Amino acid sequence: MKNYNYFFLVIVLSFVACSDPNNLDHFADVIKDQSYEDFQLQSRPPANPDKNAYFGDLHVHTANSLDAYTFGTITSPTDAYRYAQGDAILHPSGYQIQLSRPLDFYAVTDHAYFLGLLNEAADTASEFSRYEVSQPLHDLNNPAGTGFISLMKRANLFRPLARSIVEGIENEEIDRSLVSKIGRSVWQETIEAADNAYRPGLFTTFAGYEYTSGTGIYDNYLHRNVIFRSTQNLPLNLFSRDDPDPEKLWDWMDRLRENGIESLAIPHNTNLSGGAAFSLYDFNGGPIDQEYVKKRSLNEPLVEITQTKGTSETHPFLSKNDEWAAFETKSGVKDEELVSNIKGSYVRDAYLRGLTLEEKGIGNPFKFGLIGSSDTHVSGSSESEEFFFSKAGLLDGEPDLRGSIPFSRFYGTFLKIAQPEMFKEVDGRNYFAASTRLIHFSSSGLAGVWAEENTREAIYDALRRKETFATSGPRMKVRFFAGYNFENFQLNDLSLIQDAYKTSMPMGGTLNIDSNKNPTFLVWAIADPLGAPLQRTQIVKGWLEDGEHKEKVFDVACSDEMNVDPSNHRCPDNNAWVDLTDCSISADSGSREMKVFWQDPEFKINQKAFYYARVIENPVCRWSTWDSIRNGQKPRSDISSTIQERAWSSPIWLK
Numbered sequence: 001m002k003n004y005n006y007f008f009l010v011i012v013l014s015f016v017a018c019s020d021p022n023n024l025d026h027f028a029d030v031i032k033d034q035s036y037e038d039f040q041l042q043s044r045p046p047a048n049p050d051k052n053a054y055f056g057d058l059h060v061h062t063a064n065s066l067d068a069y070t071f072g073t074i075t076s077p078t079d080a081y082r083y084a085q086g087d088a089i090l091h092p093s094g095y096q097i098q099l100s101r102p103l104d105f106y107a108v109t110d111h112a113y114f115l116g117l118l119n120e121a122a123d124t125a126s127e128f129s130r131y132e133v134s135q136p137l138h139d140l141n142n143p144a145g146t147g148f149i150s151l152m153k154r155a156n157l158f159r160p161l162a163r164s165i166v167e168g169i170e171n172e173e174i175d176r177s178l179v180s181k182i183g184r185s186v187w188q189e190t191i192e193a194a195d196n197a198y199r200p201g202l203f204t205t206f207a208g209y210e211y212t213s214g215t216g217i218y219d220n221y222l223h224r225n226v227i228f229r230s231t232q233n234l235p236l237n238l239f240s241r242d243d244p245d246p247e248k249l250w251d252w253m254d255r256l257r258e259n260g261i262e263s264l265a266i267p268h269n270t271n272l273s274g275g276a277a278f279s280l281y282d283f284n285g286g287p288i289d290q291e292y293v294k295k296r297s298l299n300e301p302l303v304e305i306t307q308t309k310g311t312s313e314t315h316p317f318l319s320k321n322d323e324w325a326a327f328e329t330k331s332g333v334k335d336e337e338l339v340s341n342i343k344g345s346y347v348r349d350a351y352l353r354g355l356t357l358e359e360k361g362i363g364n365p366f367k368f369g370l371i372g373s374s375d376t377h378v379s380g381s382s383e384s385e386e387f388f389f390s391k392a393g394l395l396d397g398e399p400d401l402r403g404s405i406p407f408s409r410f411y412g413t414f415l416k417i418a419q420p421e422m423f424k425e426v427d428g429r430n431y432f433a434a435s436t437r438l439i440h441f442s443s444s445g446l447a448g449v450w451a452e453e454n455t456r457e458a459i460y461d462a463l464r465r466k467e468t469f470a471t472s473g474p475r476m477k478v479r480f481f482a483g484y485n486f487e488n489f490q491l492n493d494l495s496l497i498q499d500a501y502k503t504s505m506p507m508g509g510t511l512n513i514d515s516n517k518n519p520t521f522l523v524w525a526i527a528d529p530l531g532a533p534l535q536r537t538q539i540v541k542g543w544l545e546d547g548e549h550k551e552k553v554f555d556v557a558c559s560d561e562m563n564v565d566p567s568n569h570r571c572p573d574n575n576a577w578v579d580l581t582d583c584s585i586s587a588d589s590g591s592r593e594m595k596v597f598w599q600d601p602e603f604k605i606n607q608k609a610f611y612y613a614r615v616i617e618n619p620v621c622r623w624s625t626w627d628s629i630r631n632g633q634k635p636r637s638d639i640s641s642t643i644q645e646r647a648w649s650s651p652i653w654l655k
Contacts, residue, residue, distance in 0.1 A: 044201030047453040050497045051467075053477040054454055055446050056105030057084070057381045058208065059225050059268060059307060059373035064110040064186050065210075066162060068377035069118040071393030077108040077190050080379035081197035081205060089380055093397030097380050097389055100530060101475075103446075104454050105204035106197075108190055108379075109225045112240035113212040114165060116186030117179060128182060131174055133164045184236050191231050200455045207231045211265065213244045222246065222276055224265040224300070225373075226253070229460040233261060245283040247292070250299040264464060268304035268375065271312040272333055275344035278353055278366055293363035302463060305347050305470045305648055306372040306445035308382070308391045313614075313648060314348040322540075322553050324616065327646065328444065328472070332437030351610050351651060352542050352549040358608070359544060369466025369508045369650030370612075372445025381446075383473035385643065386583070388443045388623035396438045403439035404627035404636070407432040426636045439639055443623050444472045448647070450479070450506070466508025471647040474531035479524035480507040480613045480649040486520035491595050496522075507612070508650040518603040519654070523556060524595045525615040531645065532617040533590020535559050536571045539598060543609035553614075556598040559591040566601075576618035578642050583621035583629060590618040612651040619644050 061068040062077050072092030083089045084106035088098040110116075120126045121134035128134055168174035187209070194205040206227050213222040224246065228234055239252040246265075253263050270277035282292055305312050311328040317339055319325040335341055343349060347370070354366035374381035375391060382389045390396040399405045406429040416423055416430060423430045431439075448469040449462040462468060469478045479497065483504025489496055500522060505511040511519060527534045537557040543550050555564050558571035565572065576589045594615070619642040621629070628635040635641045 045453070047458075049452060050501065051450040051452055051462075052454075054104035054204075054449050054451055054459060055471075055475050056103050056107075056204070056449075056459075057373050057376075057383075058105075058107045058109065058206070058227055058266065058371065058447055059210075059304065059375045060106060060108050060379065060381065061110055061210075061375070061377040062108055062379045063119055064116040064190065065377065066111055066114045066118055068110075068393065070161070071377055071395055072397075073378050073393050075379040077110075077193035077379075078196070080108050081106060081193060083380040085197070085203055091378055091380075091389060091397055092393035093389075095389075097378070097382070099380070100384065100387075102203070103381075105206070105447075105449075105459050107206040107208040107225070107227055108193065109208040109210045109227075110186075110190065111212055112183070112187075112209045112238040114162070114179065115183040115209070115238070116189075117165070117182055118161070119186075120182050128178060131168070133161065133168055133174070136161075180237065183238070187236070187238060191234060195231050198456070201453055204454050204456055204459050206456065206460070207234060209238050209240070211238075211246075211249055212240050213246060213249075222267070222273060223269070224249065224267050225304070226263055226265050227460070227463070229262040229456065233259075235261070247283060247295060250295040253299050254295070262460075263299075264302065265300050266302045266304050266371065266373075267300060268307060268373070269309050269312070270303065270345050270347070270350075271310045271315075271329065272331060272336075273345045274341045278344045278346075278350035280344070280353060280357070288357060288362060288365060290363050293357070293365040296365040297363075297367060301368055301466050302371055302468060303347060303350075303368045304373050304445075305370045306442070306472050307375045308441050308444060309375060310440070310442060311444065311472065312346050314346050315342050317342050318346060318349050319551060319553075322551075324553075324614075324644070324646075327644070328440075328442040330440045332440045348540065348542060348551060349549075352544075352551065355542070355544050355608055355610070356547075356549070359547075364653075367510075367653060369463075369468045370470045370648050371447035371449075371463075371468050372470035372472065373447055374445065383443050383446055385443050385473065385620060385623045385645075386626050388626065390438065390441055392438070396441070399627035399631055400432060401438070402441065402624075402627075403431050403436070404624035404639075405631045405633045406430055426638050427634070429636075431636065439624060442472070446471045446473060446475065448475075448477070466650045467506050468508065469647055469649045472643075472645045474528035474617065474645050474647075476528050476531065476534070476615055476617070476645075476647040477524075477526040478613055478615055478647050478649045479522065480652065481505060481522040482511045482519045482611065482652045482654075483522075484514050484517045484519055486522060486597055491597065505652055507652060510653040510655050513606055513608075513654050515605055518599050521556075521598045521600075521611065521613075521652075522596075523598065523613045523649075525557075525593070525613070525647070527590075527592045527617070532585055532620050533559065533576075533592060534594055535574055535576060535590055535616050535618045535644070537594045537596065538614045538616065539600075539611050540614055541600065541609055541611050543607055545607075552602070554598070554600075557594040557596040559594070559618075560589060561591075569601075574618070578619050578621060580621070580625065580635065580641055581629070583626060585618060585620055608653075608655060610651040610653045613649040615647045617645045 086102040088096040122137040208227040211224045350366040354364035358364040396402040424433045451458040451462040554569045574589045622643040
């Protein structure tokens, strides 16, 4: 019955490709403020010792990823880098997608798992196409291979094909060396695409890939994106399904480092890890020891806190006194709200666990910084609520397939009669049940770094030292420092940032405890010029008290020159509103900039703790609401109509 259901899903997807692409031009964001050609012709700006904020995406899939190809994606790494620089590219569903503004850096991180193999299987001139397992893919790369039949093939192939290839290799029916040869060739093409697009000072590219930690491409959600500092002398073969134990990946990275090849790995979707991402045990169930801490800290200085499949900061079950803890945590995954699957899956909980391990003298393996990225599978990131096109190509490229509007196609009645379980009734309207998970996808996110200039060396070094921040999509800028000499400075000092770098600790660092002083924090947040105003700036604190995990959220700056209530450390309501008939927002509330010095009113001497900044915008329409309004529908009542976009700084630890 399950396969039968999927057959009807394939029929639905095939009709998607036959629809008129011109009726979806709104996905090409028309706010573009500079052309791709103008962007390339800019002169290289000078380096800034006080550092600039740069925005990018370090999690991008193209047709070379097995799953992206089966979702209908045929764009290449070269296309992905064109997109990041502001050019329009074709979405698998037939319409153009384009950024409102170019990004500063980008990394194609295709799955090393059977890298480029499906493209090769579809090419009837290739050696791999001669295998029986390749037959269903023949000619799918040709222009004639984009219609009804080819789309049926694509949608049906992903998991069965992966299993068939694995079994074929294990049974020696498929030449393992040929598969490796194809992967090596595509990896070299990926490196070349990054080098060809790199423009030091203007646009930075990184060579990278996604490490898949199991026998299946989605096993355990313990995948990592591996980013290389340079494209020189990179390994010919990538470490991926070689071993599901991430420690073996770190060992491989360490060996490369001994030969001058520097890299870092970035875990993602920890919210879906079932508690395994930040477990108190190693992969094999043994206790974490100092060697584990050393290897993880060196190789994984960052975590992707937000992306399309959800946000991994915290969860309402873990942070009961955080009113903002439920932000994009709903995933649609079975058993997602079991506490046993939540502990060890979220960043704030990991930070607290790290303090406990450090208290025991083991060290802190979870002392990581934060970034966001997209995990797009169509070569282009979709971080805008208004122009969201999701991530999985044909599977969710139109509103009714991702569940934001009722399914009302002419063949819907037939499907409803034949397979009623394929639909979910909400507010008396039928929604495509196959999108139960897709409706919870997010328009996240972006990686932010503070670096002297837009080059591989400067941006990578910022990633390595964790001077990074994450956003859920908007390009908010967040500065965060801690020190003991801010009483000598004024917020309006022209040299404030220069002095802060000289005398204090920026985000991502550790501030040694001064037994006689309460440190002062500087938070400076600037709204995205094209985004909503800021509502509040917060500092999140975590600490140990009598061996127990403690956490608290402090509002430290309020919009509209309002003051924080000292009794509950909360800002007053700024009465920001959203009109759900057209998604317009209030023009008379919110701030474009917030800058504040803050001291912890509950600080205790010699208390080990971490602090990070969280900046929250005024509410705006969620992407699903934009879809509904654009199609003349009422937003469904079981999904939040609005969202408060946000940014997170990397923490500063006190030790």
